[in-house]
Amino acid sequence: EDKVVQSPLSLVVHEGDTVTLNCSYEVTNFRSLLWYKQEKKAPTFLFMLTSSGIEKKSGRLSSILDKKELFSILNITATQTGDSAVYLCAVGTWAGGTSYGKLTFGQGTILTVHP
Amino acid sequence: ETGVTQTPRHLVMGMTNKKSLKCEQHLGHNAMYWYKQSAKKPLELMFVYSLEERVENNSVPSRFSPECPNSSHLFLHLHTLQPEDSALYLCASSQDYRGLTEAFFGQGTRLTVV
Secondary structure, three states, X not given: OOEEXXXXXXXXXXXOOOEEEEXXXXXXXXXXXXXXXXXXXXXXXXXXXXXXXXXXXXXXXXXXEEOXXXXXXXXXXXXXXXXXXXXXXXXXEOOOOOOOOEEEEOOOEEEEEEO | OOOEEEEOOEEEEOOOOEEXXXXXXXXXXXXXXXXXEOOOOXXXXXXXXEOOEEEEOOOOOOOEEEEEEEOOEEEEEEEOOOHHHOEEEEEEEEOOXXXXXXXXXXXXXXXXXX
């Protein structure tokens, strides 16, 4: 059974701090790793990683994938109160042929940023 | 706004009611999904549709019945639900069903079964 584990489960920081969120996985037929931010309801897409060692950046957020050690990290620098949300990691798998692809989600990390 | 719209946003229904959730995507995607998000549990995939054909139902109870009349619309018909079915139901779409492209989510329907 495919498994995605995120840590920590929750994190409380102050504005300006830098945080690192972790995602480890054990899956069959890995295709991609995705990060989402969920504030109220809809998870919003942040990054999709498919290659090891290539960092993706968007403003203060960055992420990198290690396919050998089976994990990814999401870094947020100079945190702001607007970064408070649940951060979800998902791993995309596909067995090929006519099978369907699947996203397996971790349980999420609840980030709270205090002013 | 992600291009995926769900209605209603909130729904309270009795265990004997029949209701439907609606999802519409304006992204030209070929695959649509229903996910269930219960408190303190990871998102669980319920159904996958690719080009209007259901490709997986993931062992969901028959009281949940999906319908995909075209590639832009997806419904989830609900009947005789149980209180433990109360959850956030999220619709998503992606360019293809092979998991090779990112999925975009709607705002979700918060369902409460009383």
